[in-house]
Amino acid sequence: MATTMTVREAIMAALKRYDGGQVVFYSEADGKGRVGAVTLPSPAFPTIVQDEDDNDKWAVCGDIPPTGQCGGGTIRSARLFNAEMQQTQPLGVGVTGSGGYIEVESLEIEHGGPIHITSISCDLDPPIASVPKVLRGIMAEDAPEPGIMGTAEVTRAAGNHWLDSDKWTDAEKQKYLADGERPDGWKFYEPEFSHESQGECPNCGADIWAGEYGDLSCSMCNASISNLG
Amino acid sequence: MATIVLETVVRNAACNAVVDLLDVGGAGYIQFETSGDAEVATNTFGATAFGAASVGVATANAISDDTSATGGTVAQASFYNNANAKQFEVNVTAVGGGGSMTLTSLVVGAGDTVSVSSLTVTMPAS
Numbered sequence: 486m487a488t489t490m491t492v493r494e495a496i497m498a499a500l501k502r503y504d505g506g507q508v509v510f511y512s513e514a515d516g517k518g519r520v521g522a523v524t525l526p527s528p529a530f531p532t533i534v535q536d537e538d539d540n541d542k543w544a545v546c547g548d549i550p551p552t553g554q555c556g557g558g559t560i561r562s563a564r565l566f567n568a569e570m571q572q573t574q575p576l577g578v579g580v581t582g583s584g585g586y587i588e589v590e591s592l593e594i595e596h597g598g599p600i601h602i603t604s605i606s607c608d609l610d611p612p613i614a615s616v617p618k619v620l621r622g623i624m625a626e627d628a629p630e631p632g633i634m635g636t637a638e639v640t641r642a643a644g645n646h647w648l649d650s651d652k653w654t655d656a657e658k659q660k661y662l663a664d665g666e667r668p669d670g671w672k673f674y675e676p677e678f679s680h681e682s683q684g685e686c687p688n689c690g691a692d693i694w695a696g697e698y699g700d701l702s703c704s705m706c707n708a709s710i711s712n713l714g
Numbered sequence: 715m716a717t718i719v720l721e722t723v724v725r726n727a728a729c730n731a732v733v734d735l736l737d738v739g740g741a742g743y744i745q746f747e748t749s750g751d752a753e754v755a756t757n758t759f760g761a762t763a764f765g766a767a768s769v770g771v772a773t774a775n776a777i778s779d780d781t782s783a784t785g786g787t788v789a790q791a792s793f794y795n796n797a798n799a800k801q802f803e804v805n806v807t808a809v810g811g812g813g814s815m816t817l818t819s820l821v822v823g824a825g826d827t828v829s830v831s832s833l834t835v836t837m838p839a840s
Binding site: 633638708 | 787835
């Protein structure tokens with residue numbers, strides 16, 4: 486027999502699925518042009534707050550420590566991804582205090598810089614008339630779609646750590662900064678950096694910067710960008 | 715707009731029919747490939763690739779690691795049966811990229827180990 490859920494219970498159940506998920510930020514309002522991503526904590530929405538005026542309750546994800554290595558750009562929207570990589574439609578993003586679904590310290594993100602989420606909130610007691618709008622933002626794309634979903638992991642063989650720049654030793658980083666030489670000895674670009682985007686990654690839409698030109702992969706999603714040159 | 719709702723028994727039957735194609739002739743395999751279809755890594759299913767579907771979802775049985783990958787930049791994964799006939803293909807992205815399959819690094823080095831940690835095939839009700 487089907488179990489009847491209140492609107493609040495349904496929304497809370499949906500929010501729980503984002504434990505350990507991700508917030509991916511985009512430079513376009515329609516969810517294109519990836520700027521960067523931040524991993525949600527688990528639980529993602531640990532706090533329930535109550536509005537003093539109308540007693541409405543809100544599920545809140547508070548301040549998340551900023552993470553770096555973003556492609557950079559101006560944030561205009563974001564999607565939540567749950568652990569099964571199901572995603573919401575694009576959500577509005579504002580600066581702290583703007584009252585948006587998602588608030589960040591700054592909408593302007595430098596290449597390689599951090600994104601600092603200060604709050605994500607969701608109304609648990611929306612008026613019935615507004616439920617579809619809330620569901621559009623948080624739940625709409627949770628329904629299973631036909632298809633295949635999987636995850637796979639890569640474990641580096643000895644000597645292949647140069648493929649992950651975050652695994653370089655301090656000495657390797659210093660050498661790279663000094664003469665643009667990777668740990669394997671392959672010189673792939675000059676250390677001078679251009680602040681003009683050279684185009685978009687064909688896979689994730691992130692800006693490709695001059696520093697990445699000719700590199701093996703996009704710094705955001707690792708897709709090959711060698712053909713852009 | 716016309717709608718159709720599949721009962722669970724139908725969802726399971728459809729799902730099983732798809733995944734059982736991988737068992738034809740013996741153990742099938744997943745081939746991670748570049749955008750140009752070049753093999754990057756190959757992971758082999760067991761003799762029965764997937765367990766029986768439940769509520770329209772079939773979950774893969776254990777899949778062997780590729781402990782010495784060819785290497786390259788992964789863009790897609792193709793699913794073959796033991797007769798080397800491709801049954802379906804999905805896109806692969808880095809984690810957070812929204813692909814059907816996600817890989818912790820799309821750039822795979824020669825000799826790296828590639829492990830498939832989860833894999834499901836879903837047939838929804840509608």
